[in-house]
Amino acid sequence: MLGLGLCISRASASVLNLNCSLVLLPMCRSLLTFIRGTQKMSSKKTRRLLDKSKTFHVACGVAICIFSVLHVCAHLVNVVNFSASYSEEFPALNLARYKGEDPKLIVLTTIPGVTGILLVLILFLMFISSFHCIRASKYEIFWYTHNLFIVFYVILMMHIVGGALKYQTNMEAHPPGCLRSNQSSSTEREAEDGKPHCREEPSFHHHYPQTWLWVSAPLCLYCAERVYRYIRSSDPVTIVAAMRHPCNVMELRMVKKNFKARPGQYILLNCPGVSSFENHPFTLTTCPSENKQSFGIHLRVVGDWTDRFTQLLLPPPKLGLEILPVVQQRRYPKIYVDGPFGSPSEDVFNYDVSLCVAGGIGVTPFASVLHALLDGWSGFKLQRLYFVWVCRELQSFCWFADLLCALHQKLWLENKPDYFNLKLYVSQADKLQNLSKEKYQVLTSRLQIGRPRWKLLMDDIGRANSGRRVGVFCCGPKGISRTLHRLCNSNSHTGTIFEFNKESFS
Known part of the structure; x- marks a missing residue:
């Protein structure tokens, strides 16, 4: 009845089951951070693979979209064939109720058809909202539609109920191709054809659901991690100071009980006063140490969320640098911090020589590295650090000008003038x-x-x-990262191996 459509629909369903199980793993941020930070479990090559977790997540998502289209098209052909090739000999095997039934009616009156339509609609919304233009301008749309994955998995479990495709359960009593008793009345005919008579009518049953076998373990792992992260992020955060910097950048310093982080890691910040469900990633520019418990972030005020968040923290902007310490007269908004989570910038200290390239506000991952050097962190193998920072405006360097000068002075007093190589570039004269x-x-x-x-x-x-071996770390515009990636892959540097690491939030 179905022909090639049966093979294509079953094969694409297997690929979808695999990708629906794998797509959740890169989003287990705490698990990936644990693996990255455990030296016994994580080698340098393993950590570089973990850096591609976001790319792997996107690849699985694209595969789900492609094979969903293939799966839907194959089943649309199957529905037409069920209607056109209705078998009166095996009525239990048909999805259609009669020959020539409207295929649209079959889709709209069966569980696989209705759930399939809902899955396609949810997947379409998630796919469209994942484009960079929507994420950059309307992050709320991306966040809310992407969290429909919970509904997606619930419907996916129901999709196989009342299965459209069935298999025969009594193969021994009714072998395929056998002759029924009313088809032949003579034993000579049976002996001539070599086909036995059946002892009973064929019995059919829909295929055993397998989707839950694929997705249950990753889904349970992801849900367990979300519960763990929810409990961890529910601890209160105290705002120590909020500062406004030039070029529309704000610095926030906080304290949280039992908060530990390594240079290069990032956190997810939630402010219920702005949005109860949105969590935005920010790289830590200062990490807690033995001498101080506070940690900080720098954020550029671009977009609705950061603009509303800044208005809750600070009064209207004034010229110059404004420091607003926490005092009783001023009430800061309640915020929650989830993390920290691992990032490629953590490996800066794992190379003998590292090159850090920052573009504008992309300097934040490397600010925590510079703070660690200034605070006297030890136990790493870094022997020389090249730091290149490119900005459009000269005033942008004021974000970390004091830090750069203090680090230079410290290394100079320690007789290490070549340890830190600094280059600053202003692109707009x-x-x-x-x-x-x-x-x-x-x-x-x-x-x-x-x-x-x-x-x-x-x-x-x-x-x-x-x-x-030189580790190259980049956080900035795509043009800079593409150029550095191409130069690192070229073998023009005799005897020197450049390993490219691109900063990206998973």
Whole structure:
């Protein structure tokens, strides 16, 4: 009755089961962070694979969309064949109730048909809202539609109920191709054809549901982690200070009981006063240490969420740097912090030589690295750090100007002038202002106008570190990351191996 449509629908269903089980694993952030931080379980190659968790999640999602289209098309052909090739000989095997039944009626009056339509609609919403243009401008739409995955999995479990495809249960009593008693009345006919008579009518039953076998374990693992993260993030967070920096950037310093983090990690921030369900990722710019328990983030005020969040924290912006300590007269909004979670920038200390390239606010992952060096963290193998920071406006360097100067002074006093190699670039010369403060003279001497010449920069680093493995870490615009990735893959640096690491939130 069905022909090739049966094979395509069953094969695509198997691929969908596999991808629906794998797509949840990259979202188990706490589990991935634990694996990354356990040296016995995680080698450098393993951590680099974990850095691709977001890419793997997207690949599984694309595969689900592609094979869903294939699965739906195959079943639409099957429905037409059920109606056109209705078998009166085996009525229990038919999905159609009579020959020539309207295929649309079959789809709308069966459990597989109705649940299939709902699954397609949910998947379509999730796919459309995942585009970068929607995530960047309307993150709320992306967040709410993506959380429909819970409804998606519930309906997916129901999709197989009352199965459209069936198999025969009494193969021995009714072998395929056998002759019924009313088809032949002579034993000679049976002996001539070589076909036995059946002892009973064929019996059919729908296939045993297998989807739950695929998705139950990853789904339970993901739900268990979400419960753990909910309990962990419910601990109160105390805001220590909120500061407004130039170029529409805000710094937030917080304290949380038993909060521990490593340089390069990030957190998810939730502010019920802005949105009860939205969680936004921010890289830690300062981590707790033995001497201080506070941690901090820097965020650029772009979009509705950050704008409303800033209005709750600070009064209307004023010129210059404004520091608002926590006092009794001012009530800060309630916030919750989930994390920390691992990121590629954690591996900066795991190379002998590291090159950190930041574009604008992309400096935040490396700020915690610089703070760790300033605070005297030990136990890592890093021997030389190259730091390149590209900004459009000169005032952007004020975000961490004091940190850069303090680190330079510390290394100078420790007789390590070559340990930290700093290069600053201002891409727009028409927005230059004068860093007149005397304490910033160290930065002024390392400031260049224009964009870096990446190939010359990589060649210089390659010659200075011949025969060594250099970790390249990038957080910034896609143009910079693509160029660095291409240069790292090219074998123009004799004896020097560049390993590219791209910062991305999973």
